[in-house]
Amino acid sequence: MPVQGWDEADEEQDWDEEDVRVRASRRSRPRTKIRPKHANAREGLVTAVDRGRYTCRVEGDPVTAMKARELGKQSIVVGDRAGLVGDLSGAPGTLARIVRIEPRSGELRRSADDENAHERVVVANVDRLVIVASVIDPPLRYGFVDRCLVAAFDAGVAPVLCLTKNDLAPEIVDEARSYYSQLDLTIVTTRPDEPLDELLALLAGKENVFFGHSGVGKSTLINRLVPGAGRAVAEVRSIGKGSHTSTSTVALELPAGGWVIDTPGVRSFGLAHVTPDSILKAFPELKAIAEDCPRGCTHTPEIGDCALDAAIGPDDPRAGRLASFRRMLASLAEADGKT
Ligand SMILES: Nc1nc2c(ncn2[C@@H]2O[C@H](COP(=O)(O)OP(=O)(O)O)[C@@H](O)[C@H]2O)c(=O)[nH]1
Ligand SMILES: [Mg+2]
Structure with a gap:
């Protein structure tokens, strides 16, 4: 049965190890034998x-x-x-x-959705999460990027935002830079007619994982970064219609040293394993303000005396991030209520 919130691509991944609960038989002998050390x-x-x-x-x-x-x-x-x-x-x-x-020195985890506590390690030992998002086709979704940032902060993996298809809608890049202006986030932009020097410099010698929706251009980038990688690239029009080009996670070696990991496109980034406190850590510009909140403040607007409301008006450049933060809290709270 399909797991809600997961791509078809994801279903092809092996869940078996965690799915099958192997119980030790009561009669089995205690494990006194020293295992071979290999x-x-x-x-x-x-x-x-x-x-x-x-x-x-x-x-x-x-x-x-x-x-x-x-x-x-x-x-x-x-x-x-x-x-x-x-x-x-x-x-x-x-x-x-x-x-x-x-x-493992670190692992990036996600759950199928916020309600599904069945979290899964996506990749291990990476230094950097490259959140790949296109400015258009499919449109940039800040909520998704913010969720990836939460996962990166939670895992202690340095995030980078890579905005692709800059040739199609360069104005969105300015919008994104303004959205993240109060956050110390490296943003690189790419387009087919410009070299990838900036991105390459960030990736070289490191273990990097590319993460993002289907169709944003992850495989296109990897094919440019790793000559001969041969990652299949999708037609934009077929995306979202059940066709997924990359169905598996694969690590490829960069010519300049280091690795890039291509992952199948995902629709959502479930954060069932993350606490509201660690969400706030991924919003450092809000965290500083929230220090002035009354004790036990849930940072929801209905409560009234949340310091975030006093500090951030609707025209504030941080208003978008505040809304995103609250949407995430609400989604987790709702999921909590159901489980
Ligand atoms: N115009 C434009 N199209 C791009 C760019 N990057 C990728 N594409 C196209 O977007 C589609 C999806 O790319 P793909 O690499 O398969 O995305 P993935 O699902 O994230 O791996 C393909 O048709 C690419 O040719 C870009 O920078 N500009
Ligand atoms: Mg792909």
Whole structure:
């Protein structure tokens, strides 16, 4: 059954590890046995996950692997550092085993929607979240970008906003810059007829993940950044009609060093796992004002004495962000009431 709020593309991703609750049988012997340490395991970077098969880069060469039984339910996502044993030749038909996942330095999580507490790690060990949004076709949705920012702040991953299709509606770039003027957010713009130098400089040597709606131009950018990447690009008119070009998450190596991870387009960014407090952290320009709120203030306009109302009038450049913040709180509160 489709999970509400998820793209078809997402359904093709494997939910199996978390979905299947494996209960230890009561009769099973206690685990006193010391597990093999696999001291000889080689390290690889997980670059793609597809129905229980993991593509890993081991010293430059792609190796297909499966998860060793002993890892049980442990999830493996793109960006993970894996310890591999077995046939690491990468030759057709060979299958290595992932016996270990190194502790993650960070993970970007999202839930299907605000009500769905079933959160999922999207990628691991990334330094940077590139929120890719087109200025038009599909239109820029600040609420979505703000949600991605909350996830980035929550995960401690540095966000960048990349506005694509600047050739089609450059005026929206000014609007976006004004919307985020009180936030210390790096905004880069791209268009087909201009080089990607600024974006490249930000990405080089880092592990970056691209995140955004379908059709905003993520794969187009990745094909330009990584010659030979060959990521399929969609016709704009087919977007939103059930056709999704990228159905899997894939990491690609940048010529200048570092990695970019292309993800399937998503419709929403559920924040069921995030608390109102950590939402406020992603709105630092509002957080400073909210210090003056009465104790226990819920920052909702109906209450009356929220400091945000006193400080930010309707013409204030921060008014849009305040509305977005309150929409997010309301959505989480509503979801909370239902669960
Ligand atoms: N005019 C214009 N079209 C773009 C730009 N970037 C991407 N596109 C088009 O937008 C459509 C969707 O691009 P795609 O890379 O598949 O988006 P994705 O779903 O985010 O990976 C394709 O038809 C691209 O040619 C851009 O900067 N300007
Ligand atoms: Mg794509």
